[in-house]
Amino acid sequence: NAGVTQTPKFQVLKTGQSMTLQCAQDMNHEYMSWYRQDPGMGLRLIHYSVGAGITDQGEVPNGYNVSRSTTEDFPLRLLSAAPSQTSVYFCASSYSNQGAEKLFFGSGTQLSVL
Amino acid sequence: KQEVTQIPAALSVPEGENLVLNCSFTDSAIYNLQWFRQDPGKGLTSLLLIQSSQREQTSGRLNASLDKSSGRSTLYIAASQPGDSATYLCAVSGYDYKLSFGAGTTVTVRA
Numbered sequence: 001n002a003g004v005t006q007t008p009k010f011q012v013l014k015t016g017q018s019m020t021l022q023c024a025q026d027m028n029h030e031y032m033s034w035y036r037q038d039p040g041m042g043l044r045l046i047h048y049s050v051g052a053g054i055t056d057q058g059e060v061p062n063g064y065n066v067s068r069s070t071t072e073d074f075p076l077r078l079l080s081a082a083p084s085q086t087s088v089y090f091c092a093s094s095y096s097n098q099g100a101e102k103l104f105f106g107s108g109t110q111l112s113v114l
Numbered sequence: 115k116q117e118v119t120q121i122p123a124a125l126s127v128p129e130g131e132n133l134v135l136n137c138s139f140t141d142s143a144i145y146n147l148q149w150f151r152q153d154p155g156k157g158l159t160s161l162l163l164i165q166s167s168q169r170e171q172t173s174g175r176l177n178a179s180l181d182k183s184s185g186r187s188t189l190y191i192a193a194s195q196p197g198d199s200a201t202y203l204c205a206v207s208g209y210d211y212k213l214s215f216g217a218g219t220t221v222t223v224r225a
Contacts, residue, residue, distance in 0.1 A: 004157070035215075040123075040217055041217055042118060042203065042205075042214070042215030042216050042217050042218070043158075043203075043205075043213075043215040044215075045212060045213070048212075058212070059212075090157055090158070092157075092158075101163075102148065102160040102163055103148065103150075103158070103160055103205075103213070104160070105157030105158040105159070106157050107155075107156055107157045108155070108156070108157055
């Protein structure tokens, strides 16, 4: 079973470049979300979606955009990369409300912005 | 704002010893609490989910307790094995269903 698939696994960007982190799930989950994980800190919610066509901001949304055109896909776009966005990014999904059900995570994207 | 703390940040135990991992949170109005395991370079795997109305959950060698009034949860891992070496994170869900994560405790089980 594929579960939650994230691509790429590693990425290096220059300041000001843009890119899209891909996330797909094959479990027909309604809820999908993006987190970033920084050393010594807990995961922080960037954006989340409660279903196709519906997205909302999390704790740290600035500099990121999302869209949800299908149930399966939830890409995260960095508009103009900054060194402060160097982090490990995780996509996660759950069957219903992300806090009410077990959360399934992708394997992460390690992003470095120079 | 919910604050979740896990102390210590790291611990090392010999194989066979029982592990006790702590998680504390500042707002007792929680919907549930989850414990996750994270292996190096990997995503998080949900281990146990405790609803706010429950006191504990068990799965194999793992047992998690929840005391909402004191803002604490404890994850017990019995008879630790080298394969239990990982980072363990707890996350609390408020009634807005958003998760607040602790920074984790990195466990090393020495053979």
